[in-house]
């Protein structure tokens with residue numbers, strides 16, 4: 001076996017999103033691998049062309065659109081679910097010129113996000129969809145048990161009111177299960193009024209009891225018990241600290257991970273900071289969205305995206321100050 005045989009093919013993929021929030025999918029033609037399945041438009045890199053150029057070329061050739069605005073890459077990951085390993089470089093595209101049409105005879109469809117389940121998509125598309133659905137900011141609460149309750153609640157309300165807040169983890173390791181569950185029930189109720197999804201720590205039964213949107217576990221717990229039976233659409237997030245944690249998380253079916261610490265933080269004294277170089281080496285191209293955590297905030301979002309992060313997770317940086 002030569003190593004060349006195993007080298008992944010680089011593929012550029014574009015997710016065109018129209019003003020109604022629908023996404024463009026294309027049906028693979030007869031005679032190609034995965035014929036009949038639906039995919040996002042894109043294709044193989046030619047020579048050593050930059051991946052952005054590859055995507056612009058593929059979209060022009062396949063669907064006749066030009067001037068695609070490629071601001072921020074959505075995700076880059078490798079998977080081995082097809083005939084050979086591929087590394088997908090995926091962009092979300094909200095602006096382009098021209099009306100997409102199937103120039104190679106392929107069928108196209110504009111699909112509502114919720115109706116994508118009706119199409120048989122290529123394997124590993126679930127990773128792309130998860131990245132598409134997840135926000136750039138993953139807010140984590142400081143412990144209520146270490147704070148004055150009315151102040152904590154006032155800040156939580158302010159956080160929930162901010163339009164950027166879409167996903168929250170309730171973290172309070174100082175509470176016993178009963179107290180944590182009582183708090184989680186209240187937090188989920190408050191968050192859902194603002195359309196903010198809440199992930200809770202601890203057990204599947206607690207998650208169900210409080211109507212949370214999923215669980216956030218240490219990766220070791222996923223390894224011990226396997227992926228819990230969440231409701232359809234429920235999210236399983238894991239905390240990871242190493243490259244092998246992430247490999248295990250992707251392998252065992254976590255929807256996304258948080259990889260930390262990028263920098264040292266007062267909440268985790270003594271934890272060895274990865275720095276961005278260490279973070280990128282550990283993140284690698286594992287097949288799941290990964291947030292960067294540890295001493296980061298709003299100002300680090302662009303850097304995080306550039307390093308193949310879904311975005312930034314933070315406790316202090318997103319927790320509103322007192323006014």
Ligand SMILES: Nc1nc2c([nH]c(=O)n2[C@H]2C[C@H](O)[C@@H](COP(=O)(O)OP(=O)(O)OP(=O)(O)O)O2)c(=O)[nH]1
Nearest residue numbers: 011013033039040041042043044082086122123124
């Ligand atoms: N376009 C696209 N390809 C994907 C996705 N997910 C995924 O695993 N792939 C894989 C399938 C194929 O093995 C590979 C794309 O190869 P391709 O054969 O379509 O590339 P191409 O358009 O350059 O093809 P060609 O006719 O020039 O050979 O990437 C996806 O969402 N979109």
